[in-house]
Amino acid sequence: MSAERQTAPQEGRQCRTLLEVQGLTVRFGGLVAVADLDLRVEEGEIFALVGPNGAGKTTVLNCISGFVRPSSGSIRLAGQDLLALGAERRAALGIGRTFQNGQLFSSMTVLENLLVGRHSRLRAGLFQSLLPIGPARREEAAARQRAREILTWLGLESYADRLVATLPAGLQKLIGVARALAGEPRLLLLDEPAAGVPLREVAALADQLRRWKAELGLTLLLIEHNMEVVQAVAQRICVLNYGRKLAEGEPATVLREPAVLEAYLGREEEIDAREEWEVSDHAAG
Numbered sequence: 001m002s003a004e005r006q007t008a009p010q011e012g013r014q015c016r017t018l019l020e021v022q023g024l025t026v027r028f029g030g031l032v033a034v035a036d037l038d039l040r041v042e043e044g045e046i047f048a049l050v051g052p053n054g055a056g057k058t059t060v061l062n063c064i065s066g067f068v069r070p071s072s073g074s075i076r077l078a079g080q081d082l083l084a085l086g087a088e089r090r091a092a093l094g095i096g097r098t099f100q101n102g103q104l105f106s107s108m109t110v111l112e113n114l115l116v117g118r119h120s121r122l123r124a125g126l127f128q129s130l131l132p133i134g135p136a137r138r139e140e141a142a143a144r145q146r147a148r149e150i151l152t153w154l155g156l157e158s159y160a161d162r163l164v165a166t167l168p169a170g171l172q173k174l175i176g177v178a179r180a181l182a183g184e185p186r187l188l189l190l191d192e193p194a195a196g197v198p199l200r201e202v203a204a205l206a207d208q209l210r211r212w213k214a215e216l217g218l219t220l221l222l223i224e225h226n227m228e229v230v231q232a233v234a235q236r237i238c239v240l241n242y243g244r245k246l247a248e249g250e251p252a253t254v255l256r257e258p259a260v261l262e263a264y265l266g267r268e269e270e271i272d273a274r275e276e277w278e279v280s281d282h283a284a285g
Contacts, residue, residue: 096185
């Protein structure tokens with residue numbers, strides 16, 4: 001896949017806030033899923049949201065991507081207010097999203113799924129582009145070429161014409177990433193990319209995340225329970241518990257804070273955070 005459209009962040013350049021969340025609160029009836037959350041993600045950063053199950057992490061991603069409307073607060077992408085915009089418009093502005101369960105169209109081919117992900121970039125719209133007429137048809141051909149470039153870049157070109165339903169879950173997860181990349185995002189939201197990944201392949205996944213950032217100039221905001229991945233790739237993390245921010249900062253520091261250990265382990269014992277979090281993750285799974 002060609003990466004000329006974007007360049008990787010340069011060392012030593014001045015940081016620029018790409019995503020800014022202020023006072024985000026989400027209520028579902030009497031349940032407060034997220035409470036007064038402030039969050040900043042810098043351009044070119046890999047930022048991780050971590051926390052116990054039910055902490056509100058996926059709700060935060062749903063608010064950013066436009067699938068859930070917050071009760072209060074603000075969300076800005078490169079300074080632009082997103083609250084009045086739907087999910088499709090946010091995708092067109094550069095927010096890509098993957099889902100823990102994939103949410104692919106299983107009866108469609110891999111290539112067709114990428115074309116769905118690409119439609120936010122089509123001036124004619126997805127269905128108009130399928131009509132056999134001049135400009136729309138040319139745009140559809142260009143979209144197919146770009147989709148095939150993405151598949152090649154990810155090593156998935158041999159699966160382009162395969163039905164998604166015939167492919168294993170791990171491969172479908174990567175196809176979900178390919179579909180998100182088809183929209184040429186600036187900010188890629190990843191919901192548990194390491195879920196279901198065998199332990200022997202975790203290091204390779206971390207390498208892939210760093211590659212996506214470096215070669216495409218992406219900013220990554222990920223939810224992840226696997227602390228090996230988090231500590232390998234994230235510059236900063238935010239720990240949520242019951243919808244509230246417990247701590248934020250560099251992983252090596254945050255994962256040893258007493259409040260964080262208490263939230264995950266039920267005790268304030270000074271331990272090796274990496275080993276204990278892995279044990280906690282496997283026990284929960």
